[in-house]
Amino acid sequence: xxxxxxxxxxxxxxxxxxxxxxxxxxxxxxxxxxxxxxxxxxxxxxxxxxxxxxxxxxxxxxxxxxxxxxxxxxxxxxxxxxxxxxxxxxxxxxxxxxxxxxxxxxxxxxxxxxxxxxxxxxxxxxxxxxxxxxxxxxxxxxxxxxxxxxxxxxxxxxxxxxxxxxxxxxxxxxxxxxxxxxxxxxxxxxxxxxxxxxxxxxxxxxxxxxxxxxxxxxxxxxxxxxxxxxxxxxxxxxxxxxxxxxxxxxxxxxxxxxxxxxxxxxxxxxxxxxxxxxxxxxxxxxxxxxxxxxxxxxxxxxxxxxxxxxxxxxxxxxxxxxxxxxxxxxxxxxxxxxxxxxxxxxxxxxxxxxxxxxxxxxxxxxxxxxxxxxxxxxxxxxxxxxxxxxxxx
Ligand code: ADP
Ligand code: MG
Numbered sequence: 001x002x003x004x005x006x007x008x009x010x011x012x013x014x015x016x017x018x019x020x021x022x023x024x025x026x027x028x029x030x031x032x033x034x035x036x037x038x039x040x041x042x043x044x045x046x047x048x049x050x051x052x053x054x055x056x057x058x059x060x061x062x063x064x065x066x067x068x069x070x071x072x073x074x075x076x077x078x079x080x081x082x083x084x085x086x087x088x089x090x091x092x093x094x095x096x097x098x099x100x101x102x103x104x105x106x107x108x109x110x111x112x113x114x115x116x117x118x119x120x121x122x123x124x125x126x127x128x129x130x131x132x133x134x135x136x137x138x139x140x141x142x143x144x145x146x147x148x149x150x151x152x153x154x155x156x157x158x159x160x161x162x163x164x165x166x167x168x169x170x171x172x173x174x175x176x177x178x179x180x181x182x183x184x185x186x187x188x189x190x191x192x193x194x195x196x197x198x199x200x201x202x203x204x205x206x207x208x209x210x211x212x213x214x215x216x217x218x219x220x221x222x223x224x225x226x227x228x229x230x231x232x233x234x235x236x237x238x239x240x241x242x243x244x245x246x247x248x249x250x251x252x253x254x255x256x257x258x259x260x261x262x263x264x265x266x267x268x269x270x271x272x273x274x275x276x277x278x279x280x281x282x283x284x285x286x287x288x289x290x291x292x293x294x295x296x297x298x299x300x301x302x303x304x305x306x307x308x309x310x311x312x313x314x315x316x317x318x319x320x321x322x323x324x325x326x327x328x329x330x331x332x333x334x335x336x337x338x339x340x341x342x343x344x345x346x347x348x349x350x351x352x353x354x355x356x357x358x359x360x361x362x363x364x365x366x367x368x369x370x371x372x373x374x375x376x377x378x379x380x381x382x383x384x385x386x387x388x389x390x391x392x393x
Pocket of ligand 1: 197198199200221222223224240293294295317318319320321322323324349350351352353354
């Protein structure tokens with residue numbers, strides 16, 4: 001069943017309706033000073049469309065992990081001000097997201113006016129998806145819009161629990177765009193190349209197992225590569241290896257090959273004796289004792305970039321090395337350039353991967369930069385996202 005979207009809600013007429021929008025406004029705030037506001041900007045198209053159509057909008061979000069406790073340093077108040085600047089209109093703020101005062105604030109909204117609610121996670125019922133809390137959240141509203149892709153893989157009160165308690169529930173523009181682009185990876189033009197790197201096999205085992213069968217080629221880099229090398233019986237020196245996952249890595253590769261897929265592991269490595277800027281490095285095919293892999297080697301990086309050139313769909317999550325240190329960023333850079341240059345549909349997800357691609361100035365040459373992190377990985381591996389499933393009732 002297609003997910004109902006913002007167009008459906010607006011077509012049905014929203015003038016004068018009270019609409020609760022769940023956005024992802026989880027931005028860095030340090031001592032009251034708001035840092036990178038990308039997420040606020042990303043939330044605006046949905047809000048703007050609703051306001052222009054005359055809806056009375058209240059927007060809610062989590063910020064950080066206050067775990068059910070009211071923490072002033074995790075207040076969303078600074079976001080209201082930035083939002084007002086960006087929208088060029090007033091944004092009022094409610095000290096809570098439920099209760100009488102919140103209801104009064106929502107009832108005080110005129111057509112086309114916007115209210116920001118306080119951090120949803122100041123209430124424990126948000127993360128436990130408590131039904132009484134979900135009811136209280138939904139109470140002042142006629143309709144609900146979920147635009148928070150980054151939390152769609154969590155069944156929380158504001159992402160799933162509210163839905164049965166409103167007349168209409170739809171996906172916002174940002175959530176819809178994420179689903180559309182990530183669907184391209186779930187139903188790919190082939191060959192599909194998945195490039196997976198980053199810190200650990202353990203954090204990405206689910207997606208690796210799924211991609212090892214779904215993708216035509218899986219190219220592995222980052223720290224997780226060394227667990228795969230260990231599984232192949234190759235020396236790994238002092239590299240980060242997860243011994244308890246060696247067997248899983250071996251099984252995964254064998255299973256992929258049985259399905260006619262290829263799993264590529266690095267054949268050369270940048271090694272160092274310390275993960276530290278300025279530490280001497282070597283490029284090797286066999287990792288010596290006392291040295292650890294900090295990046296895929298140039299031959300491997302070139303091979304992965306060539307795979308990107310001949311793929312029709314590329315999904316990339318996880319840097320190829322410790323890219324935060326310039327001397328260990330070469331593999332990530334070569335692969336990023338290869339992905340950017342490819343004529344394939346390219347999707348990059350993951351906080352560090354996005355940071356790497358952006359810092360290399362290649363962001364606008366990628367088809368879709370997924371903001372979802374955990375949610376994109378779960379969606380790509382074929383799992384149902386509770387926040388999306390709730391809308392498809
Ligand atoms: P993403 O946020 O894109 O999903 P991850 O969080 O899984 O990516 O992994 C990113 C981290 O992995 C980076 O901090 C990077 O330094 C680290 N990393 C990559 N390769 C290695 C390596 N060889 N050794 C240690 N850490 C690594
Ligand atoms: Mg990360």
